[in-house]
Each structure stands twice: as structure tokens, then as C-alpha cells.
Amino acid sequence: DAGVIQSPRHEVTEMGQEVTLRCKPISGHNSLFWYRQTMMRGLELLIYFNNNVPIDDSGMPEDRFSAKMPNASFSTLKIQPSEPRDSAVYFCASSLVGINYGYTFGSGTRLTVV
């Protein structure tokens, strides 16, 4: 199993540009989570999906952020327009609903907005 796959690993973009982060969860997992990690705030939940349906997006900072999960094997997190304060590491994680053995995280996307 290749684990949770995120792309790109690093992204540097200019303020105002659109950024799209991608995630492929582990096959068979039916929950998918997007987290953002910064030194100041630690790991913050942005949004999560169960069976491709968004369940809680209360962590999405503002309307500039949007996430989709068109099928069980793919999800995107989009920021439009991007701002310097969006600079962080964005993690995707997947798990099985109702099973408490923890999430499996991807390696993250380091986003830098200049």
C-alpha cells in the first residue's frame, strides 16, 4: 500500500494566484481529512469528508478556501486567491469511519505564498 499520496510536495506561488492541492487516500478508507499545520497554531482541521460527502467545513478559514471529493480516491483543496498568511504545511489524512486506530497522514504539501 502506497499510503496517502499528496501532491505537490512543495508549492511556491505569488499572492493572488490560485493554488490547488491534491490528495489520494488509502484504498478502502471512507473518511478523508484536510489539516493545516503552522508553528503558531499547530495542526488545525479544515474540513473532512465521510463517503465523499463533506461533514464539517467549519475549520475552513474563509471563502477563499474550497475542497472537493469527486470520488473515493481523490480530493482537492483549492485556495483562490492565495495570500501570504496561507503559507503553511497542508496535510491530508484518511481512515475508516468508526474505527479508532487513528488516521494515516500523507507527507504534506508545504505552501509558500510570496
Place this chain on the structure above:
Amino acid sequence: EDQVTQSPEALRLQEGESSSLNCSYTVSGLRGLFWYRQDPGKGPEFLFTLYSAGEEKEKERLKATLTKKESFLHITAPKPEDSATYLCAVQARQAGTALIFGKGTTLSVSS
């Protein structure tokens, strides 16, 4: 509001010097408490899940314990390869399956 606080923020140990990391939590009904390890440039890696007060889990030099208000991660005779950031997270019943994380404790073990 559900909250997780970890202490200390950073801990430096000599190889073989045992110690404990603390995770204090406030949650409206605990479904589970999780410990993760995170190495630089990588995503968090799952270590343990604890479900009820009094429960203990062990893995190599690590032992996690749980009370009604906090959890401890005990590190016995640590080695340099134990150096990492250790994250604690809680899963509240009403939040469904989403984990709420603390900011972590960064452990450095020198030989």
C-alpha cells in the same frame, strides 16, 4: 470548547534519561485519545489510542497512560532515534470522527 494542551513544548534528554510528556485535555465526552509521532518534513505517524481512564498501551520504549483529565507518554531509556515531535489528539463524541490536536512536544535525545 474542546481543547488539548501539551507540555513541555520542548524537552532535551540524554540517552538513557527517562522522562514523561504531558497531554491535558478538555472534551465534552471522550471517544478516544491518540498519540502520534512526527519527524521533520513528514506527516504524523500513529502510535496509540486510549479509550478509558486507567488504560495503558506500550510500544518499545514508549508507554501511554490515561486519566480523566490527562494522558502521559512515558519514555524509558530513550535513544537518539526517539527524537521527534510527539502529538496528542482527542476525539470527542459529538465531533464525530475528527481529531483535535495539541501543538506537540519536541523531544531531542542526545548521545
